[in-house]
Amino acid sequence: MTNQPPPIGGVRRSHVTARGVRFHVTEAGPEDGRPVLALHGWPQHHWAYRDLLADPPPGLRIIAPDLPGYGWSGPAPHKWAKEDVVSDLVALMDALGLEHVLLVGHDWGGYIGHLLALRVPERIDGYLVLNIPHPWVSAKALAPHLWRFLLYQPFVASIGVPLQRRTPYLERVIFGMAAPGVDRQTAKVYADAFRDPMVARTARDTYRTFLLREARESARNPERRRSTVPTRALFARNDTAIHASLAAAETARADDYTLELVDGGHFILDEQPELVRAKLIALANEVPAR
Numbered sequence: 001m002t003n004q005p006p007p008i009g010g011v012r013r014s015h016v017t018a019r020g021v022r023f024h025v026t027e028a029g030p031e032d033g034r035p036v037l038a039l040h041g042w043p044q045h046h047w048a049y050r051d052l053l054a055d056p057p058p059g060l061r062i063i064a065p066d067l068p069g070y071g072w073s074g075p076a077p078h079k080w081a082k083e084d085v086v087s088d089l090v091a092l093m094d095a096l097g098l099e100h101v102l103l104v105g106h107d108w109g110g111y112i113g114h115l116l117a118l119r120v121p122e123r124i125d126g127y128l129v130l131n132i133p134h135p136w137v138s139a140k141a142l143a144p145h146l147w148r149f150l151l152y153q154p155f156v157a158s159i160g161v162p163l164q165r166r167t168p169y170l171e172r173v174i175f176g177m178a179a180p181g182v183d184r185q186t187a188k189v190y191a192d193a194f195r196d197p198m199v200a201r202t203a204r205d206t207y208r209t210f211l212l213r214e215a216r217e218s219a220r221n222p223e224r225r226r227s228t229v230p231t232r233a234l235f236a237r238n239d240t241a242i243h244a245s246l247a248a249a250e251t252a253r254a255d256d257y258t259l260e261l262v263d264g265g266h267f268i269l270d271e272q273p274e275l276v277r278a279k280l281i282a283l284a285n286e287v288p289a290r
Helices: 046-054 082-096 110-120 139-150 153-166 167-176 182-191 196-222 273-286
Strands: 014-017 023-029 036-040 060-066 101-106 124-130 233-237 257-263
Touching: 014 082, 014 153, 023 082, 036 046, 036 082, 036 110, 036 257, 046 273, 060 082, 082 110, 082 196, 082 273, 101 110, 101 273, 110 124, 124 273, 139 153, 153 167, 153 196, 167 182, 233 273
Parallel strands: 036 060, 036 101, 101 124, 124 233, 233 257
Antiparallel strands: 014 023, 023 060
16 A cells, blocks of 8 residues: 555554565554554454554553555455464464464454464463454354345445445445444545555455355354353444344353443444453453463
């Protein structure tokens, strides 16, 4: 991308190559602080964590990469299968020397965070997951809510490149109609990044791979791994895209998983940053560093 990332006071920016991806990484807080790996979703980038980055909680080192092909990271050398992105992130953790982290994830970053916790539980101290289903959702539980996915996912998976690059779809539909709690200027900061053809292709591939491959594979072979990572799910219940029941504690195959419902919409990082901050601090206090 030729444009510069939106400014955030006091952060450190770098590019780190891991597993063929040139990650753009934004950090804040003491370099020897307890690391917090913060993963964004669609249609966003690292700037979703701007409040934590601008004012990191004491003792925490906030590390917010742009996921492969998103924001200011280089393209993914794959078609955005979620387990491939997990492999990319494990390689990034290795490259950054992160043996253990607290994890925060929202939207697709939240789902990938679940998979990361299943892949390398010994490296994740605790996980704060925001407005995303857990990976143990059954086809029966999902069926009543498929209409929510059909509102936007097939469009992004098929005509997503011109839709994001050449129309006001993200500002007016995704943020304007589905996220009234996100102001117009904030929506523009996110949408502008998706004018880039590589980023638009990445978003298309994210949903194309999910709809054509991963959703069917999940129905045939449901996730059987059990999470041993302490997981605190925070879900704003007025989410148009995802129903809170898909993150229910009762259906999570996890040793220590709780779900808290609050008012608000899908983009909880933008709408309620102070709440997310408080929950992250609570998690850091709850689970010991290793």
